[in-house]
Amino acid sequence: MIELIRSWITLPESLWLDAVLLIIAAVLIAFVVSQTIKWTLLWGATARQRPILAFVFQAIRLPISLSIVLLAIHQAINLFALSEFLIGLTPKILQSIDIVIWGQFVFRSTRFALKHLSVNAKEGAFIRVQTLPLFENGASVIIVLLAMYLLFISWNIDMTAWLASAGVIGIAVGFAAKDTISNLLSGVFILADSPYKIGDYIVIDSGERGMVTHIGLRSTRILTRDDLEINVPNAIIANGKIINESSGRHIKSRTRVAVSVSYQTDIDRAKQALLEIAAEEAEICLDPEPRVRFRRFGASGLDLELLVWIDDPEIRGRVVDSLNTAIYKGFAERDIEIPYSKHDVYIKSMPVTDSE
Known part of the structure; x- marks a missing residue:
């Protein structure tokens, strides 16, 4: 790129000047790319009322611009005669910054898309307001793990031993906490299926009846008419019959x-x-x-x-x-008799006493 710049203008030979020109050119290119996205892709998504695409195009302008500038910084640093240690360290640092920037973009876009889908969810949709925290937390964990994996790769850290250890630990934890995992999975299906919501009156298989006050991943809390709060594991609810007295065509x-x-x-x-x-x-x-x-x-x-x-x-x-x-x-x-059980006792004979 620096040769192309020098073909346009005549400047004295200087490594620092070449580096500055390279970075300035990258900033100008990043600005042009950002404005192009704004007035084409972003404008089109907004005009067609596609809020998710509009948010993605708006959010992607920054990581693309920064990636162009970071690439120019890398090329500018390579103009100088650095030690082998710095030559190997610089691209790793710049690549790590780039991974963090793009990870932040994916994180924000995913959360916005999930929130938009949950707010506009139709009947029977899997992503809804009740299940939004579950999907947000799951997506956050996946994005963070993927970003960490890419960071380890950029620093040439072998992940084989880490993944093998994680697999063994995961199996051990799975056997040790099978009841907890069962409750968590049941909580996922309860949140997704929504057989009841907070404020509903339900009757569970064991006969307890009350108002739902909290729906968590592990358990559901029910407030009975005796002002006693019952904490019921989700696995019990998921495997039993639930009567929702507040559901149906209306609350009546x-x-x-x-x-x-x-x-x-x-x-x-x-x-x-x-x-x-x-x-x-x-x-x-x-x-x-x-x-x-x-x-x-x-x-x-x-x-x-x-x-x-x-x-x-x-x-x-x-x-x-x-x-x-x-x-x-x-x-x-009104002289209407309410019957009750009556018993007539007949004595066949009186007992004989000693006086007789």
Whole structure:
């Protein structure tokens, strides 16, 4: 390049002057390349509303410019008569700087792309807001390891022994921490599949019911109605059945209240009484409206079930309590008998006493 510059202009012979001209020419070339990217690729991506490409083209201008300048610095240093140690050390330092610069570009671009994909994720997408930290951390680890590998190669450090040791250590750690790894993998699938989210009321296989307060890679925390926080390993949740009471078409859910009436009761009158009692309850939904179903002929009476809808699973216990109380009082006022088990004891003969 320096011969090309001297073919354009006539300058006195000087190594320092040649080095300065070389660096100035590299800076000018880097500026032209940066502006070309800005007014062609970046402009086109922005006009077509491609935010990820626009960010990449904007971010790549700096590493490309610096790489051109670093290449010129390397050539300028080679103009001087340096020792073999400096001749071997200089390209390694410049190459390490270049690797760090490009690693930073890949890191920023990857994080921006993941965030954009998670914000605009569609239903069923693998990358979403819930899984964003997982992918960000995973991508960061991969980029850092790749950058370190390239740095070791640039400094002629043999990675064979390191990789072999890492493999042996990885196998040992895998066997020792298989339960932890199982929980971590289950956490990944839970975050990706999203069977529940923070604030949902869920019921797990063991019967615990509560609101999800935290979803981590290792465990999920549930706050019960007793104000007790349960820490459930993700492996247990992933391998069991989960009932999400806050999911479905909407957050509303149906609550059932079972009650029996005697066989002598008018069934239509009992159904109407239950509907009237439900209509007076302020915390149930009017749409869908309450319903009564005649379920079975019980051992002591007719088994009915009042079906009502509530706006939030959190108030289920309070609504059931209120309805049970209202049904007990309402049936008493309407002379509707709630049957209960009765036992008749027959004494065939009285025991013989000694006085007789």
